[in-house]
Amino acid sequence: MIWWYWVLLGLLLLGTEMVTPGGFYLLFFGLAALIVGGLTGIGFVQEEWLQWLMFSGLAILSLLAFRSSLLAWMNRRNGNLPPMDTLAGEQATPLEDLAAGSTGKAELRGTVWTAHNAGLTPLLKHQRCKVDRVEGLTLWITAE
Numbered sequence: 001m002i003w004w005y006w007v008l009l010g011l012l013l014l015g016t017e018m019v020t021p022g023g024f025y026l027l028f029f030g031l032a033a034l035i036v037g038g039l040t041g042i043g044f045v046q047e048e049w050l051q052w053l054m055f056s057g058l059a060i061l062s063l064l065a066f067r068s069s070l071l072a073w074m075n076r077r078n079g080n081l082p083p084m085d086t087l088a089g090e091q092a093t094p095l096e097d098l099a100a101g102s103t104g105k106a107e108l109r110g111t112v113w114t115a116h117n118a119g120l121t122p123l124l125k126h127q128r129c130k131v132d133r134v135e136g137l138t139l140w141i142t143a144e
Contacts, residue, residue, distance in 0.1 A: 006037030006051070024067050032059035090131045092141050098123040106139055115139045 013030030016022070036055045039045045045054060092108040098117040106115030108131065117123050118132050119142035129141040 003037050003041035006033050006040055006055075010034035010037060024070055025063065028063040028067065029055075029059045032056075032062065087131050087134050087139065091144070092129050092131050092139055093126055094123045094129060094141070095125065097125050098141075103138070106141060108139060113137065113139045115141050118142050 010030045010033030013026045013033060017024070017026035017030060020026075032055050035058055036045065036051050039054070040051055045051050087108065090108060092106045092113070092115060094115060094117075095105040095107055095112065098104045098106075098115065099122045100117055100120050103114060103116045106113050106129065114137060115129075116138055118140040121143055123129055123141065123143055128144045130144050132140045132142055134140070
C-alpha cells in the first residue's frame, strides 16, 4: 500500500474514535496505521504483507498493553469531579399550609416542587423551610 493510504486510514480511524463512544479500540488501530504509514513513507517497510503484519501486530499489542491503563486513568480522572449539586440544606417556601406528614407545593430556586412535610409540626404558607432530602421530584422539608 502507498504510505499515504496508511496515514489516511489512521486519521479516519482516529476521527471515528473521537465521534463514537467506542471505548478506545479504534484509537490503537488508528495509531498503528499512522506508524506503519510513517515507516512506509521513509522507506523502512516496502513489502505489503509486512505492512499488514506490522499494522495488525502494533494495533493488537498496543491495545492489550495500554487500553486498560488508559481506561483506569480516565476513570480516575473522572472520579475527581466536584460532587453533584444537591438540594439538601437549601431553603424552600411552602405555597400552602402543610400539616405534619402531608404533601403540597413549595417553591425552591424559583421553581414549584412537590413538597412533603417531614417534620412533626405544621408548616405555614410562605414560612422558611429547610430541604432535608429529595426523593424523585419530591422535596422533604422541615421548619427552619
